[in-house]
Structures are given as structure tokens and as C-alpha cells.
Amino acid sequence: MAVRYFLGIDGGGTGCRARLRDEAGRMLGEGKGGPANARLDTARVRQSILDAAGAALRASGLDGEIWQRTHAGFGLAGAGQTGACERLLALPFPFADIAVDTDAYTSWLGASLGNPEQPGDPENDRGAILIVGTGICGFTVLGGERISIGGWGFPVSDDGSGAVTGREAVRQALRAHDGLAPASPLAEAVLADIGPTPEQVVDWADKTTPADYARFAPLVYAHAATGDPLARLIATQAAGFIDDVARRLLTLGAARIHLLGGLAGTVQPWLAADVQQALSPARGDALDGAIALAHASQTGSADNG
Amino acid sequence: MAVRYFLGIDGGGTGCRARLRDEAGRMLGEGKGGPANARLDTARVRQSILDAAGAALRASGLDGEIWQRTHAGFGLAGAGQTGACERLLALPFPFADIAVDTDAYTSWLGASLGNPEQPGDPENDRGAILIVGTGICGFTVLGGERISIGGWGFPVSDDGSGAVTGREAVRQALRAHDGLAPASPLAEAVLADIGPTPEQVVDWADKTTPADYARFAPLVYAHAATGDPLARLIATQAAGFIDDVARRLLTLGAARIHLLGGLAGTVQPWLAADVQQALSPARGDALDGAIALAHASQTGSADNG
Incomplete structure (x- = not known):
């Protein structure tokens, strides 16, 4: 069975970050790219993601041959917009497969699970995230239901941001x-x-x-x-x-x-x-959440590499 | 001495209006045109003003020959922006001369003076205007000094608008x-x-x-x-x-x-x-204020027509 890799992407309106881990959870490299909010022009978002992934690859010392055995998870701001992810995934990417979700979801996954080589049930300890940056958003998953509070954007929402x-x-x-x-x-x-x-x-x-x-x-x-x-x-x-x-x-x-x-x-x-x-410290960040997303999408199909 | 005419323009972000009066203050016609906020593209603002003026002219039954004896006053939103009026007046207009000021000033002139054929001192009764529409702005002139309160725009100002x-x-x-x-x-x-x-x-x-x-x-x-x-x-x-x-x-x-x-x-x-x-009812509107502006700019040169 060939070695598999996991790539996490955390994309927002000002930039995106990438992290590459191997199957055992070892960190191989990280990188940065340009804006990757899913609502932006899809060609630009794709390029930002490929730039960040490329930088992480160079930091790892590996070469692009691994992409075909790399399972990617993208946590992208704006991914909740109707059709945004479909438009992005219609473009070519070199990865074995891609799971996409909102940055809120991957942030929550990362905060709940930490280093995701052994993902458990992220709902187990009923954590919620509250992101306060340029915007603000509360997010959790309870009883299988996603709950977003605030964070509907400036200037109609985002009080406290x-x-x-x-x-x-x-x-x-x-x-x-x-x-x-x-x-x-x-x-x-x-x-x-x-x-x-x-x-x-x-x-x-x-x-x-x-x-x-x-x-x-x-x-x-x-x-x-x-x-x-x-x-x-x-x-x-x-x-x-x-x-x-x-x-x-x-x-x-x-x-x-x-x-x-x-x-x-x-x-x-x-x-x-x-x-x-x-308040409780997060166990991991949005990049590890994105990697957990990629892991979760592999569950039950782990030997197809 | 040839008959003189006075044209008032009230221009904002959604449209502009024109009113034509003769020297004795008789209303000859009114018309409407497109957006004429002085911060917009100057060619577009010019066209909106000419459209409104042309409609007023048609309503009056007169022809374009009168423009060369017409003194125009423009009260334009955005006219306070540095360079906005200079850029607009660099374009050709058919009028004998043009006085430009902000719509706040012409609204205040109109509210203070009413029908402007005999303009007095608009500061006489110490009136102030308070415009509440899409935006909000308080304005008055006291002791020769212009005073604006609020109205710095959405979303950093305009509370109550x-x-x-x-x-x-x-x-x-x-x-x-x-x-x-x-x-x-x-x-x-x-x-x-x-x-x-x-x-x-x-x-x-x-x-x-x-x-x-x-x-x-x-x-x-x-x-x-x-x-x-x-x-x-x-x-x-x-x-x-x-x-x-x-x-x-x-x-x-x-x-x-x-x-x-x-x-x-x-x-x-x-x-x-x-x-x-x-509160006190306004004596006239911004169009009459714009005409008063044109009158005021003629003071001391009333026989040059």
C-alpha cells in the first residue's frame, strides 16, 4: 500500500495557508498563498490554494509526484455560498481527492480534535468556536446540526468584530x-x-x-x-x-x-x-481541522491509494 | 437690455431636477435627469444636468437660444469634494455662467429665502436645515461661517438617516x-x-x-x-x-x-x-435655492446680458 498524504487548506479573504502531514500525522511542511475566499473569482482561489500547497511541498522536501496520493481538505471562507464550491471544484486540481467545507467548520474540527491522525467524534466534548477577528462568528455542531451565530458580515452583522x-x-x-x-x-x-x-x-x-x-x-x-x-x-x-x-x-x-x-x-x-x-484552549487550528476533514472523507475507503 | 433667465439644478445620487425662472421670478418650466452627484463621472453628471435642463426648457416652450442668456446655479451633492466642481466646470455647458455649490447650501438658501427674485440676506432669520432622507445632514450659515453636522456618509456616519x-x-x-x-x-x-x-x-x-x-x-x-x-x-x-x-x-x-x-x-x-x-416650514426648495445662488453670483454685474 502506497504512502498517503494529507493536505489542509485554510482560506480566507486576505490569504490562505496550507499544511502537509503524512498518514501518521507527522507535519511535513507549511506554506502560504493569496486570498482564497470561495466567493472570489474561482481561478484566483485555485491559484492561491496551489501556491500555498506548492510552498508546503517545497518546505517538505518532497516533489509533486505525491499529489496523486494526497487527500486534500479545504476550509474556505465563503464556502457556504450556493454554488461556490461546485464552481471551484470544476477546475483541475492535482490531488487524489478534495473535501471542501467552510472555514468555520474546519476551525471547529481543529479546535475540537487537534492533530487529526486519529480523528474521533468531534462532537464528543461539545465544543464551540467563537472567532473574533475582522469578522465574528460563533459555530458549533450539536446533535449533528450545524449552528452559526452572528457573522453574517459587515455592515449588517458582525457586532463585536x-x-x-x-x-x-x-x-x-x-x-x-x-x-x-x-x-x-x-x-x-x-x-x-x-x-x-x-x-x-x-x-x-x-x-x-x-x-x-x-x-x-x-x-x-x-x-x-x-x-x-x-x-x-x-x-x-x-x-x-x-x-x-x-x-x-x-x-x-x-x-x-x-x-x-x-x-x-x-x-x-x-x-x-x-x-x-x-473558555477553553483550542486543541488544534483550522489547518488541522482541514486535514481532519480530508481524513473523514476517506473513512471506509482508506485502501484505495 | 435682453431678458435674462435663471436655471436652478438640484443634483443628487439618484437623480437631478431643474427649474427655469425668468428675471421676475416667474416659473417657466421644470424637468428631471439622471444622477448628478458631483463625485460621479463628470461626463455623466454633465449629461444628467443637460437632460434635466432640456426637459425644463421644453416645458417652458422656449428654445435653446435662451441658454446664452441663462444664469445657472447648480446645487450638487458631493460638490464639497476637492476638485469635483473644477472637473465638472471644465466641461462645456451652454449657459451664460454657472455657480456651483453643495446641495446642502442651496437647500438652506431655498429654505431661508423662498422664491428668489428678490434675494435678501439668507442669514437674516438664522434658519438651519435638517435633511432626513437616505442620508442625514444638518446645515446652517451663522456669522458667515458654514456649519455641517452629521452627514458624513454611510456607514461611518448618518445616524438617524x-x-x-x-x-x-x-x-x-x-x-x-x-x-x-x-x-x-x-x-x-x-x-x-x-x-x-x-x-x-x-x-x-x-x-x-x-x-x-x-x-x-x-x-x-x-x-x-x-x-x-x-x-x-x-x-x-x-x-x-x-x-x-x-x-x-x-x-x-x-x-x-x-x-x-x-x-x-x-x-x-x-x-x-x-x-x-x-421646526418651521421651509420657504422654498433646493431648486429655488440654486436659482438664488445664480442670482447672488450676478450681483453687481446685472447688466452684462
Whole structure:
């Protein structure tokens, strides 16, 4: 029986990552590529994935001959959109087979299972993930049912996310400029960064992405730590929204919350005591979750390599 | 001395209007054209203005020969953007001369002066305008200084506007779907309109303009009138933001507020008693304000026709 390999992909709007493991779970290499949100142009997403996979392959010292014995799992933001995965998988890939799911699902798999060479039942310990980065999303699987809370995107959802937190800072800075809210060091810092005139903020806001707003979220928490009342207000509101998502996951039956994402460490001290007590470190990351996805899709057909 | 004519243009992101008056202030015709926000492509803005002017001319029964004796005033949304007016006026127009300003300024001129054949000092009665439509903007001129409050655009400003009010309805509908807020008839109506699934809302939100959100503002106020708690909450918050802008204008020295815009009649009953007492009907509209602008630019050179 030929050796098999497992490739995990974690793709989002700003970039994607790849990890290559052998059948025994040994890490062989990792790599990075460009944006791979499944809603983007499929040719671009494919190229980003192949770039990241190629980098992981080079890091492993192996050659492309292994791809035909490699089972790939893709966890991609945007994969929930109707038809997005079908369009992507209609393009040619060199792998033996591919399993695709959302990045929320692979993040949850990774957080629940850890290194996936011996995948068990990921529902066993009823973990839920709460990702707080540019966006925010609560996710778990309970009784075989997937549950997503929040995370429907900016600007109609994502309260508590970096993007909404940063946008609140910009909004309050404009209110302070207009005399509708008190001046504060945070408001001044935001206007100095973007403006200083409101007209410059208008021009800036014309071209912003959620990530542009999210850039100000760490500034909010930094000013909140020094006691700036406006920053404390925004941070407290954001933490309240995050608490809401966490408590909803717990109410629905989750036993623990794995707090993930670029702002996880920043927001954690602001969360309520009952939410803090439910937090638990993730066992693995989204790349290991993607590898677990590839393993799971092989169950019952492990000798076809 | 040849007869002179005055053309007023009121241009925004969804369309523009034109009004033609003679020197004595008699209304000769009106017309409509396409979008004429000064931030849009200048060739398109020019064409929209010429279309509206041409329609007004046809309504008047006069012919294009009068344009060379016509003094035009353009009140354009986006005219405050650096370079926008210069780029537009670099294109050829058939009028004797053109004065351009923001639609806020011409709306304020119109509200303060009314039919502009005998323009006085528009600052005389210290009026301020508060436009509540897709966006929101408070504006006045006091002691020769222009004052704008709010209205820096969606999504970083415009609290109390139709766009923000509608977005709040969508946001709360998603929260209700996730179990983060109680269900309500408004939330159900919004999801039924856009969705019904959150995934469909995500797809919809990808392509929305502020006007798409503003479409839900009347629905919010209609449900609020029937006692829907969520709708009442959103309407009360929106009215509070509008009150803030009105009070700020009064604090700065305005003596009366002219409430304008597509949602003026809808939001008025929700405003606070002190704000209601400061409201006063506008004397004229933005088209007459644009004509007043053209008149003002002729002062001291009235015999050059």
C-alpha cells in the first residue's frame, strides 16, 4: 500500500495557508498563498490554494509526484455560498481527492480534535468556536446540526468584530468633531490617522474594506486600557456583543468555547466572568481541522491509494 | 437690455431636477435627469444636468437660444469634494455662467429665502436645515461661517438617516434569527423581504447601496406605529440621533429648523418636544435655492446680458 498524504487548506479573504502531514500525522511542511475566499473569482482561489500547497511541498522536501496520493481538505471562507464550491471544484486540481467545507467548520474540527491522525467524534466534548477577528462568528455542531451565530458580515452583522469596533471608533470620532459627543484621545487619534478633516474621512470611507475598519480595533482596546471613556464605551459594547454570542452557544448546549481569531487575546479580558469561565484552549487550528476533514472523507475507503 | 433667465439644478445620487425662472421670478418650466452627484463621472453628471435642463426648457416652450442668456446655479451633492466642481466646470455647458455649490447650501438658501427674485440676506432669520432622507445632514450659515453636522456618509456616519435606520432593521432581523434578540413582526418582515435565509441576506448585503437599506426605513416606522417593540426601539434611537443634530444646530445659534428630505414627515412625530417646537416650514426648495445662488453670483454685474 502506497504512502498517503494529507493536505489542509485554510482560506480566507486576505490569504490562505496550507499544511502537509503524512498518514501518521507527522507535519511535513507549511506554506502560504493569496486570498482564497470561495466567493472570489474561482481561478484566483485555485491559484492561491496551489501556491500555498506548492510552498508546503517545497518546505517538505518532497516533489509533486505525491499529489496523486494526497487527500486534500479545504476550509474556505465563503464556502457556504450556493454554488461556490461546485464552481471551484470544476477546475483541475492535482490531488487524489478534495473535501471542501467552510472555514468555520474546519476551525471547529481543529479546535475540537487537534492533530487529526486519529480523528474521533468531534462532537464528543461539545465544543464551540467563537472567532473574533475582522469578522465574528460563533459555530458549533450539536446533535449533528450545524449552528452559526452572528457573522453574517459587515455592515449588517458582525457586532463585536474588529470591523464593527473600528467603525464605531470612526463614527464616534466624527460625532466628536461635530460636537455631538465629547472629545477623547481615541477620537483625536482616529481623526489624525484618517483625516484630520471629515471630508478626508468621507473620501477614505468610500474605499474601505472591513479590514480597513478593523485596523482601528486594537487602538480602541489600547485607549480603553488607559481609561479613555469613549474607548471604554466601545470596548464594553463590543464585549457585550461577544458575550451574547458566547452565551447563545452555551444556551444551545455547547459545553466550552474556544476563542479564536486575531482579536481573541485582546478582547478576552473584557468578556463577562461567566463567559471567561467557559473558555477553553483550542486543541488544534483550522489547518488541522482541514486535514481532519480530508481524513473523514476517506473513512471506509482508506485502501484505495 | 435682453431678458435674462435663471436655471436652478438640484443634483443628487439618484437623480437631478431643474427649474427655469425668468428675471421676475416667474416659473417657466421644470424637468428631471439622471444622477448628478458631483463625485460621479463628470461626463455623466454633465449629461444628467443637460437632460434635466432640456426637459425644463421644453416645458417652458422656449428654445435653446435662451441658454446664452441663462444664469445657472447648480446645487450638487458631493460638490464639497476637492476638485469635483473644477472637473465638472471644465466641461462645456451652454449657459451664460454657472455657480456651483453643495446641495446642502442651496437647500438652506431655498429654505431661508423662498422664491428668489428678490434675494435678501439668507442669514437674516438664522434658519438651519435638517435633511432626513437616505442620508442625514444638518446645515446652517451663522456669522458667515458654514456649519455641517452629521452627514458624513454611510456607514461611518448618518445616524438617524433612512440608510442607518434600515440597516438597523436588517441587523436586528439577523440577531433575532440567531436568537440574540426577540422575534418581532418587523424582523420577520425584513427577513421575508430579503431572505428568508441569512445566507440570502449576506448575498444581498454584498451588493447594497445606502438607498437599498433606506428602503426599509418606512417599514420600521410603520411597524413602530403598530407597537412592534423592535421597531419602536429603532425608531426611538433614530429620532434621538436626529434630535441630537437639531439641538446642536440650535446650540450653535440657529433660531429655527427646516426639516427636509424624504423621511421628514415620517420622523417628525418621533422627535422630542423641544425640537418639534423649533421646526418651521421651509420657504422654498433646493431648486429655488440654486436659482438664488445664480442670482447672488450676478450681483453687481446685472447688466452684462
